[in-house]
Amino acid sequence: MSYVLTCPNCGPREVTDFSFGGELNPRPRETPSPRELGAYNYFRENIAGVQREWWFHRSGCGEWFLAERDTRTNEVLLTELPSSGEGPGAGRAPGGVQPAGGAAGGTL
Numbered sequence: 890m891s892y893v894l895t896c897p898n899c900g901p902r903e904v905t906d907f908s909f910g911g912e913l914n915p916r917p918r919e920t921p922s923p924r925e926l927g928a929y930n931y932f933r934e935n936i937a938g939v940q941r942e943w944w945f946h947r948s949g950c951g952e953w954f955l956a957e958r959d960t961r962t963n964e965v966l967l968t969e970l971p972s973s974g975e976g977p978g979a980g981r982a983p984g985g986v987q988p989a990g991g992a993a994g995g996t997l
């Protein structure tokens with residue numbers, strides 16, 4: 890199913906322009922227990938409803954951004970660049986790639 894996502898930099902584009910980065914998964918505290926680390930690495934909410942998730946504008950500006958999408962209908966409620974609280978240390982971009990704009994000097 891095709892739908893439109895609005896890149897915060899480029900505007901509305903077909904979803905095929907983007908790569909899905911998974912749901913927002915806040916990092917655990919600095920020294921997590923094995924259980925907390927396992928949950929962070931392997932568990933996802935996978936909710937049927939509005940989910941906050943990462944997207945990457947692969948065929949455009951190359952920016953990571955956040956979207957709120959209803960997983961039942963693919964209705965995209967909002968898209969925005971991550972705030973400082975959702976960058977490295979708070980959020981998770983897939984593949985170990987940190988969201989742009991906060992990658993340099995971020996603490997892991």
Ligand SMILES: [Zn+2]
Nearest residue numbers: 896899949950
């Ligand atoms: Zn873009």
